[in-house]
Amino acid sequence: MDLIGIKQPPVFAGWGSMKIKSIKQLNVLIVEDDRHMRMLIRDILSALGVKDIATASDGKSAVEKMQDFRSDLMLVDLKMEPIGGLEFVRRLRADTKNPYRFVPVIMITAYADLDTVAMARDVGITEFMAKPISATILQQRIERVLKDSRRFVEAPEFTGPDRRRSKKTALKGKERRETPPKFVDPPEDLPAAPKSPETKL
Numbered sequence: 001m002d003l004i005g006i007k008q009p010p011v012f013a014g015w016g017s018m019k020i021k022s023i024k025q026l027n028v029l030i031v032e033d034d035r036h037m038r039m040l041i042r043d044i045l046s047a048l049g050v051k052d053i054a055t056a057s058d059g060k061s062a063v064e065k066m067q068d069f070r071s072d073l074m075l076v077d078l079k080m081e082p083i084g085g086l087e088f089v090r091r092l093r094a095d096t097k098n099p100y101r102f103v104p105v106i107m108i109t110a111y112a113d114l115d116t117v118a119m120a121r122d123v124g125i126t127e128f129m130a131k132p133i134s135a136t137i138l139q140q141r142i143e144r145v146l147k148d149s150r151r152f153v154e155a156p157e158f159t160g161p162d163r164r165r166s167k168k169t170a171l172k173g174k175e176r177r178e179t180p181p182k183f184v185d186p187p188e189d190l191p192a193a194p195k196s197p198e199t200k201l
Helices: 035-047 059-065 085-094 114-123 135-147
Strands: 027-031 052-056 073-077 105-109 127-130 152-155 158-161 182-184
Touching: 027 035, 027 059, 035 052, 035 135, 052 059, 059 073, 059 085, 073 085, 085 105, 085 114, 085 158, 105 114, 105 135, 114 127, 127 135
Parallel strands: 027 052, 027 073, 073 105, 105 127
Antiparallel strands: 152 158, 152 182
């Protein structure tokens, strides 16, 4: 199942190597099933100066929200129903017809064990953040996204930011690439879409 139906994809200043340099310039989509956590994240973003914030309660409603909200960054919870965070990001990255496949994603979850971090990395997230969240840590993660210069890699079982943060790192074993990576870049000529009104909880 693809994340299809995105009408009139919006103009964006640049995914992958972001041209937006300020948190205040971002339009942020929060995908979180817990209402109190949505409110907390929203309040933190507002305190950081973010003006345009939309919310969704799961991956399915996030797809609907993407119809008319220009998202520069997504903050996505891991455990949700009917579409959880990992599956949502996997489908998003794999859908070549969806202009949002390049949008940076910060995965926020209470499950911060190494296996979960690896699974999140392997579906194509940009950054990972463990709960409980704080304004300081969230700001740091967002600033890392703004400075992230990694290109997107497209492979049979993976699409997302290059999992190698350092170009100097030579990996071995199952992490070692057998063939050169195929890099894909976001389009630069997307037509503008109307912005949605602020989401009411």
